[in-house]
Amino acid sequence: MTGRTIVITSGKGGVGKTTTTANIGTGLAMRGHHVVVIDTDIGLRNLDIVMGLENRIVYDLVDIIEGKCKMHQGMIRDKNKLELFLIPAAQTRDKNCINPEQMREMCAKLEREFDYVLIDCPAGIEQGFKNAIAAAQEAILVTTPEVSAIRDADRVIGLLESEGLHRPRLIINRIRPGMVKRGDMMDKDDITELLAIDILGMVPADDRLIIATNQGVPVIYDKRAPSGAAFSRIAARIDGDDIPLMDLEPKNGIMDKVKVIMGINRGAYSHA
């Protein structure tokens, strides 16, 4: 088998790369694929805690690369027994202790065993970024509808291009449909036009995602979470399904407002 290696990147920190990686990885595994997710944020690891696997770490990415353990010893299986594995980042080392060539070698091996190799890229455009994108054949760019995140995304598109990663696909995270409707937040057309790239999906800002992450459970498992539904559709699109983009609509019927006031409707948005 020859898997696809995909890097999830953004430039700016805090836009949701790690959450996106965890959910897309889970979504692809739920579709029956063999998936490995790799945290390349050496020194600042987080994919483990987002996936609820932080207590199971024995070995890490650097141990695998330095040959201190076998590849399989360094992979942690997902709690729900999906064919989903995590390679955590080392916490007490730094980004310079591995190099792009080592990443390419490791991913080439993983591609023989897995359908999807997803690489969670650190923020920034320095060594960690270079390591993370080295092995990828495809790139997914995560942004939020804010000027800072979009500007950094534009810079990253140029850097990906110069490394031969053409046509990255965009995920716009934390969209607030109410603000878009009022004209106080850029929408998908504004953003895709500015960046001149294709869109892969939109994820609404969602309280249920925070609640799920608190518990170390990818929100894609939450059937009532609009963000989870958005991630399911993104995973399906990556997998080749032709699913049209849905416009995000704020829920603003009277009953929804009552629910929000009563605290029942914590999600607050319907579609994603």
Add this chain to the structure above:
Amino acid sequence: MRDLIRWVVTRKENTKNAARDRLQMALMRDRMDLSPDVINALKIDLLAVMSQYLVVGEEFQEFGIRRLDESVFLVSNIRVKELPRATTN
């Protein structure tokens, strides 16, 4: 309805347009910083094309991407050493 009331009361312009316009300018500026490799390749290609029509100096006197208001220009100057005779009228 609430939006309408707010609009009547404040008459505030939508802020997304400000975000989009500011970004557009910022991205233009950022992209103007072409890498030295690209600048060099462009210079070499331009010199080759110009040499088919004129005898020009070996170096550009001036070469750069400049912005004027909302447009971006490639500004370059090069000395023409020889002009060909007119072959048509």
